Amino acid sequence: MASLNPRHEEALFYLLAAIGGLVTAVGFAAALYMEHSGHVVTGMNNQIVWGLPHVFAIFLIVAASGVLNVASMGSVFGRVLYKPRAPLSGLLAIAMLSGGLFVIMLDLGRADRLIVAATHFNPTSVFGWNVILYPVFYGIVAVYLWSMMERRMNPYTKAAGLATFIWRIVLTTGTGSIFAFLVARQAYGSALLAPMFIIMSFCWGLAVFLVVQSTMYAWNGLTLPALVLQRMKNLLATFIAAVLYFTIVLHLVNAYFAKNMAFEYFILFDSEFASMFWVGQILIGTLLPLALLFNPGTATKALWVNVAALLVISGAYFQLYVFIIGGQAFPLDIFPGYDVKSSFMDAAVDHYSASLPEILLAFGGLGIAFTMTTIGVRILHFLPQDDIAELEAAGSVTD
Amino acid sequence: MSTPDNNPRRKFIAAAGASVAGLGFTAIAPGLHLMAVGEAKAATEARKAGSAASSIVRWGLLIDANKCAPGCTKCIDACHTENGVTEKLPDPRQNSQWIRKIELTDRRNGKKTELPMMCQHCAEPPCVDVCPTGASMKRADGIVLVDRHTCIGCRYCMMACPYKARSFVHAPLTEQNPEVPRGQGCVESCTLCVHRVDKGQTPACVESCPTGAMTFGDLNDPASDIAKRIASVPTTQVRSDLRLNQAVRYQGI
Numbered sequence: 001m002a003s004l005n006p007r008h009e010e011a012l013f014y015l016l017a018a019i020g021g022l023v024t025a026v027g028f029a030a031a032l033y034m035e036h037s038g039h040v041v042t043g044m045n046n047q048i049v050w051g052l053p054h055v056f057a058i059f060l061i062v063a064a065s066g067v068l069n070v071a072s073m074g075s076v077f078g079r080v081l082y083k084p085r086a087p088l089s090g091l092l093a094i095a096m097l098s099g100g101l102f103v104i105m106l107d108l109g110r111a112d113r114l115i116v117a118a119t120h121f122n123p124t125s126v127f128g129w130n131v132i133l134y135p136v137f138y139g140i141v142a143v144y145l146w147s148m149m150e151r152r153m154n155p156y157t158k159a160a161g162l163a164t165f166i167w168r169i170v171l172t173t174g175t176g177s178i179f180a181f182l183v184a185r186q187a188y189g190s191a192l193l194a195p196m197f198i199i200m201s202f203c204w205g206l207a208v209f210l211v212v213q214s215t216m217y218a219w220n221g222l223t224l225p226a227l228v229l230q231r232m233k234n235l236l237a238t239f240i241a242a243v244l245y246f247t248i249v250l251h252l253v254n255a256y257f258a259k260n261m262a263f264e265y266f267i268l269f270d271s272e273f274a275s276m277f278w279v280g281q282i283l284i285g286t287l288l289p290l291a292l293l294f295n296p297g298t299a300t301k302a303l304w305v306n307v308a309a310l311l312v313i314s315g316a317y318f319q320l321y322v323f324i325i326g327g328q329a330f331p332l333d334i335f336p337g338y339d340v341k342s343s344f345m346d347a348a349v350d351h352y353s354a355s356l357p358e359i360l361l362a363f364g365g366l367g368i369a370f371t372m373t374t375i376g377v378r379i380l381h382f383l384p385q386d387d388i389a390e391l392e393a394a395g396s397v398t399d
Numbered sequence: 400m401s402t403p404d405n406n407p408r409r410k411f412i413a414a415a416g417a418s419v420a421g422l423g424f425t426a427i428a429p430g431l432h433l434m435a436v437g438e439a440k441a442a443t444e445a446r447k448a449g450s451a452a453s454s455i456v457r458w459g460l461l462i463d464a465n466k467c468a469p470g471c472t473k474c475i476d477a478c479h480t481e482n483g484v485t486e487k488l489p490d491p492r493q494n495s496q497w498i499r500k501i502e503l504t505d506r507r508n509g510k511k512t513e514l515p516m517m518c519q520h521c522a523e524p525p526c527v528d529v530c531p532t533g534a535s536m537k538r539a540d541g542i543v544l545v546d547r548h549t550c551i552g553c554r555y556c557m558m559a560c561p562y563k564a565r566s567f568v569h570a571p572l573t574e575q576n577p578e579v580p581r582g583q584g585c586v587e588s589c590t591l592c593v594h595r596v597d598k599g600q601t602p603a604c605v606e607s608c609p610t611g612a613m614t615f616g617d618l619n620d621p622a623s624d625i626a627k628r629i630a631s632v633p634t635t636q637v638r639s640d641l642r643l644n645q646a647v648r649y650q651g652i
Binding site for chain 1: 488489490491492493494495496499500501502503504505506507516525527528529530531532533534548549550551552553554555557558559560561562563565566567568569570571582583584585586637638641652
């Protein structure tokens with residue numbers, strides 16, 4: 001593959017950075033508009049209190065933790081193939097977490113009170129735990145990156161990698177627990193959500209990593225070694241299957257309980273979310289990528305593996321939309337056994353459509369992640385360099 | 400029986416949270432100091448200025464759904480007037496509703512009932528558990544409130560409330576009642592008219608009810624009307640399966 005002309009390459013870098021910066025700036029402006037006018041300008045209301053910004057934010061935060069799995073495979077589990085990928089994995093984690101926090105913090109009703117969130121801590125709040133988990137995550141990943149980039153720090157890479165591994169498991173447990181600890185709504189309140197979010201993070205993070213990695217290779221006129229591609233696509237397929245497994249178990253358990261049957265029927269068959277679940281999450285996000293990753297005609301081609309990764313990312317958004325918005329659209333069962341009517345949407349299914357400001361804010365988070373990644377890989381020498389001989393010697397090439 | 404302050408579940412969650420915090424920081428500033436527990440004597444009259452609310456008292460409501468007149472919205476009107484909840488946004492789902500009227504039809508026998516629904520002032524409030532800053536708090540006398548100065552508007556409490564009793568202020572506010580400060584971008588709910596209760600008055604909804612369907616008083620005082628009635632007639636805590644031990648109880652459902 002031919003690499004870009006250096007002059008064009010530089011121009012393209014500035015163009016991409018400018019696009020990322022512009023999307024971020026527009027997102028920030030949208031947030032200011034929401035702060036000034038109030039959330040009346042959004043599609044959110046007193047029934048569906050978390051909307052599209054939360055879908056984007058939670059994707060970025062979950063994937064940020066998962067993308068670090070690539071680093072952990074190298075540093076913690078000693079897989080030679082993944083070691084050269086650890087720095088890029090760390091950079092992506094920091095970039096995506098920044099994007100996610102940008103959205104979630106600017107969506108607050110009082111984003112100006114961030115200092116209050118930082119100085120008032122409620123130990124029983126999962127959100128409160130997360131306020132600690134995120135900054136520590138930054139710190140640990142920064143130390144991890146430092147240990148890899150600074151030769152004198154290299155001896156500490158394994159320890160830093162282990163700390164990172166443990167912390168990101170805790171962090172994603174915290175993210176899943178935001179929903180797992182909710183007693184009120186039928187869609188949530190399951191301990192299964194914590195491990196499920198961890199496996200989702202593995203899957204989505206690896207998908208993002210594959211897309212970024214292949215873009216960097218193409219940018220530099222390189223081709224990902226076939227054996228590296230094969231290993232990573234197999235891992236992605238495993239994670240996709242694991243997410244599917246958790247999804248099936250979650251819905252089966254819910255459907256088994258009489259009190260949750262109505263919700264399961266709603267989310268799987270009788271709502272606008274049903275098609276998003278079956279077409280978006282299951283077909284686009286699960287079955288098609290699995291087919292691409294296992295079909296001999298596509299599984300060995302970088303292009304199709306990338307398509308599969310992009311489909312996984314699309315499916316993730318569908319999954320979170322169904323989970324977050326669908327879970328709130330279904331009414332609370334406050335009076336079991338009664339038909340209920342009120343002025344406040346009791347027993348009524350709510351509908352949500354995101355307004356332009358919240359869409360722009362949500363994309364602003366992607367803008368942050370994109371810009372940080374673009375600048376990061378330009379400044380830092382993070383293109384994975386594979387030593388095939390070393391891989392073969394380590395036995396990492398074959399299963 | 401566990402009391403709100405020694406409940407093992409809450410202790411467990413607090414310990415788990417503190418452990419997570421301890422992994423990252425050596426010192427934690429607990430937000431629960433807001434729940435100051437005073438040793439003052441049970442008060443059924445006005446609370447003296449400067450004195451803390453007392454845990455000896457537990458304010459509550461008993462609502463007799465049999466007496467709640469169909470179509471009557473006097474309690475809602477009184478609440479919203481008293482608390483300055485007057486905004487009318489184009490999307491009614493974005494309006495605050497501190498109290499709402501619910502019409503119930505029993506699926507087994509078709510019996511129709513109406514009742515007002517508001518914050519249930521749980522002894523184990525999920526909104527307080529989940530609030531990251533401690534802005535959602537339970538006063539010593541059982542009234543669940545939101546501290547307008549520390550609410551960051553994350554709406555996690557709204558996700559956690561099983562009664563949909565909380566509203567988020569979606570737009571700028573004007574002409575507020577000085578005794579009931581509200582704020583754009585903050586979450587709010589029924590305060591049990593705490594500003595009136597502290598003056599020895601009853602909540603506006605109770606005062607306005609033309610049929611006397613609502614009784615306000617100290618659940619902890621066996622001599623109070625509310626305690627006597629709860630002891631003598633069958634009453635219900637909505638979603639009692641959640642074991643939240645609400646201070647608002649219903650009769651006739």
